[in-house]
Amino acid sequence: MRDKTVGSQRSKLTDIMTRQPIVRAYELRQEGIDPPTISRAVKAGELVRISRGLYQRADSDIDTLQVLAEASKKVPRGVVAMVSALAYHDLTDQMPRKVWMAVSVKDWSSSTPSYPPIRIVEFRDRYMQQGVEHHMISGTRVPIYSVSKTLADVFRNRRLVDRSVAVEALRATLDQRKATPAMIAEAAMAGDAWNIMRPYLEALTSNG
Structure with a gap:
């Protein structure tokens, strides 16, 4: 038996x-x-x-997407954010060594798992709730911020993400038509990034 x-x-x-x-x-x-x-x-x-x-x-290959799934399992209250979200949406050539995960201030912990390597970014509750999408990766439902929301985050957090990376991501978004200028502006206003982003968005859209 x-x-x-x-x-x-x-x-x-x-x-x-x-x-x-x-x-x-x-x-x-x-x-x-x-x-x-x-x-x-x-x-x-x-x-x-x-x-x-x-x-x-054992017979499954580790790739960058699977690492996102693993990170999501290790930080179940987190959301894939910032440079990792840009990479997921194919908006940057940057390959982050760690998975950027946003967590609310109340869920922050000083300890992070040794694998996969994770970089925790604290977000206020209202930022946490904006623009969350869910994508199936390796059978796991992974929360990832939307294109427009991620652009707002990287422009707002200029001490964490180089401005050149944010501007290139904005240009790539427009070139690939992954979000309209109106969608980008709306997310930037909601995410307190509009004053920072506005001159770049206007410059990139001034010719059509």
Whole structure:
């Protein structure tokens, strides 16, 4: 009877990891997978423990998008933001070494996971709620700020993001038509970045 239970859990674990290459231990427990089954899968080389409580299917390749999914799992109240959000939206050539995650002041913690490397940025509650989108990455629903919201954030936080990076992202947004000038302006006003962004947006749109 025990062998049948173990086999059933192992089969269920395989099904879960096929759908979702990155998963937290507590999510597996919620699905009825006990810790010994997880440990056996790790010893068998089917799972890789990439950090405490976080596992990845052994035959799945790590890429930049999967790192966003992992970061989202490690900071469940955070939102992918700033340069990482620009990179996700293909608005910058910058490849951040850490995943930029915004958290509200009340959720801030001085400790961050060793993997994946994460850079925490504190946002006021009203900034946290603006422009959040959800994208499915490796079976994980990852919160990422929208294009317009991210532009507002990088212009507002000029001490964190170089102005040249923000301006190039704004130009790329307009060139690729990922947001209209009106959408960008509205987000900038809501995000207290309009006075900073306005001359750049007007200069880039003055010829049409």
